[in-house]
Amino acid sequence: MLSQQEILMIIEGLKDTLIIVGFSTFFGYVLGLPLGIILAVTDKEGIKPNKLIYKSLDLITNILRSFPFIILLVVLIPVTRAIVGKSYGTGATIVPLVFAAAPFIGRMVESSLKEVDKGVIEAAQSLGAGNMTIIFKVLIAEARTSLLVGATIAFGTILGYSAMAGAVGGGGLGSIAIRYGYNRFQPQILWPSVILLILLVQLFQIIGMKMSKKLDKRKK
Amino acid sequence: MPNIIEIKQLHKSFISEKGEVEALRDVSLEIEKNDIYGIIGLSGAGKSTLVRCMNLLERPTSGQVIVNGKELTELSDRQLRSERRKIGMIFQHFNLLMQRNVLDNVAFPIEIAGKSKREARKEAEQYLDAVGLAEKASAYPAQLSGGQKQRVAIARVLASKPEILLCDEATSALDPQTTKSILTLLKEINEKYGITIVVITHEMSVIQEICKHVAVLEHGKLVESGTTEELFRNPKTPEAKRLVFSGSEHILEMTSERIVRVRFHGGSAYEPTIGNIVLETKTPINILYANTNTVNGNAEGEMLLQLPSDDEKADHIIEYFKEKGLDPEEVSADAFAAGNTDDN
Numbered sequence: 001m002l003s004q005q006e007i008l009m010i011i012e013g014l015k016d017t018l019i020i021v022g023f024s025t026f027f028g029y030v031l032g033l034p035l036g037i038i039l040a041v042t043d044k045e046g047i048k049p050n051k052l053i054y055k056s057l058d059l060i061t062n063i064l065r066s067f068p069f070i071i072l073l074v075v076l077i078p079v080t081r082a083i084v085g086k087s088y089g090t091g092a093t094i095v096p097l098v099f100a101a102a103p104f105i106g107r108m109v110e111s112s113l114k115e116v117d118k119g120v121i122e123a124a125q126s127l128g129a130g131n132m133t134i135i136f137k138v139l140i141a142e143a144r145t146s147l148l149v150g151a152t153i154a155f156g157t158i159l160g161y162s163a164m165a166g167a168v169g170g171g172g173l174g175s176i177a178i179r180y181g182y183n184r185f186q187p188q189i190l191w192p193s194v195i196l197l198i199l200l201v202q203l204f205q206i207i208g209m210k211m212s213k214k215l216d217k218r219k220k
Numbered sequence: 221m222p223n224i225i226e227i228k229q230l231h232k233s234f235i236s237e238k239g240e241v242e243a244l245r246d247v248s249l250e251i252e253k254n255d256i257y258g259i260i261g262l263s264g265a266g267k268s269t270l271v272r273c274m275n276l277l278e279r280p281t282s283g284q285v286i287v288n289g290k291e292l293t294e295l296s297d298r299q300l301r302s303e304r305r306k307i308g309m310i311f312q313h314f315n316l317l318m319q320r321n322v323l324d325n326v327a328f329p330i331e332i333a334g335k336s337k338r339e340a341r342k343e344a345e346q347y348l349d350a351v352g353l354a355e356k357a358s359a360y361p362a363q364l365s366g367g368q369k370q371r372v373a374i375a376r377v378l379a380s381k382p383e384i385l386l387c388d389e390a391t392s393a394l395d396p397q398t399t400k401s402i403l404t405l406l407k408e409i410n411e412k413y414g415i416t417i418v419v420i421t422h423e424m425s426v427i428q429e430i431c432k433h434v435a436v437l438e439h440g441k442l443v444e445s446g447t448t449e450e451l452f453r454n455p456k457t458p459e460a461k462r463l464v465f466s467g468s469e470h471i472l473e474m475t476s477e478r479i480v481r482v483r484f485h486g487g488s489a490y491e492p493t494i495g496n497i498v499l500e501t502k503t504p505i506n507i508l509y510a511n512t513n514t515v516n517g518n519a520e521g522e523m524l525l526q527l528p529s530d531d532e533k534a535d536h537i538i539e540y541f542k543e544k545g546l547d548p549e550e551v552s553a554d555a556f557a558a559g560n561t562d563d564n
Contacts, residue, residue: 218318
């Protein structure tokens, strides 16, 4: 059985995980959403094609996405230090996570926005809508279910990455599972952490899908 | 009436993988205010490209698009947007915002014009009412039939208070009955709001039903234009003839003999003309094709008749038709034959 101390540690881990994943997803979207919008808009099929902007962002996105997360974590240490003041601990894991998540989120947003029917965009243009109106009232509004599904997937992916936080002394369930379960071979701590992670992903998956279904007015 | 749309020497070419494709070649046309102007052609004729040039959804390669006295290709983005508000457009696939309910779809152009969502909704109600869909205000497009969706699209266009309405194959995805009701609505809009309507279609019946003027487009070229009556009564070019006779698919097998086209208008329909001449000459006449069109409210009947091979009798029959005022016109079978192979 788990000692009270161990239970507290796991609860603390759960809290850390939620903080890390929550902040990373949030800031991931702060960067990734505009990135995705610009990619979708400046693509040659977009509403304001711009080869230079598209190609540059496309390249940066691909480069960031090719880094294995654990490497990114190390490479970004100077950046992390500049932003949060230190290169270890829970706060320090958020920075590389955001850098890993933003391009991924950007791609998901881009593909969601590209799913919007070209005809609907043209209809809006024929009504005299400007590009900003089209972005917010047509692209994002029409793609909202797909965006939400994307967010659910992003959350799960970031949660997966967050397990590596332990490498730089960050907290969270993943880090606990590795330190206690793997390094010290304590399955009684490994398994509850893993099960909590599974439940967490399940919970968000269900909430995400329910919400997107509720928001989707295309089939009824 | 002054011209509300003038197209001058319009060219449009696309670069595709197979090289340059010329979609429009030197198209010039003028559309009067308050007209219902039809542009007809087979698929691939370039008619959609042409109508999309009228609000610059498609930029012409060269030529002028003058709408309301303004040359659209010279306007800035902002000016173009404000001109576009006066040029409504409806589409074959309706293009409604699927995540907005019906009322909010209609409110959309009012929001674009800068009003608050609440005001826009309030104003939108009257337009929804005008197309007879007030009770569907809170439904979503996915819950509507095709005809209802097109009505919502029309209400949405009306909400931007346009002077022109471009219809890009707007009835092509609808069944004949729904097509009729949409066309009636368009006619109403033309009369009630004085909106000039441009109709793009491949269906002759649509032209007959509502258009006052018509232009025939083929392979990116404007081959014939005039009033709808003129086109039906006397199509001059083979392309136009082919479209007017697009129902006549069986003539191909019987092209060896003389064929005459006769037209019935008004009173002549009451007399058993064909029956009489058959009895008189004691020679059968083969009816190849017959059709009744209502061109702007006037019934027009037409028939393609295969005459007997005996020239004397054939000439006699033509004389007889002339007497009866049926404007007989001998037609070459080739035009129809060509038309039939191309249609497939």
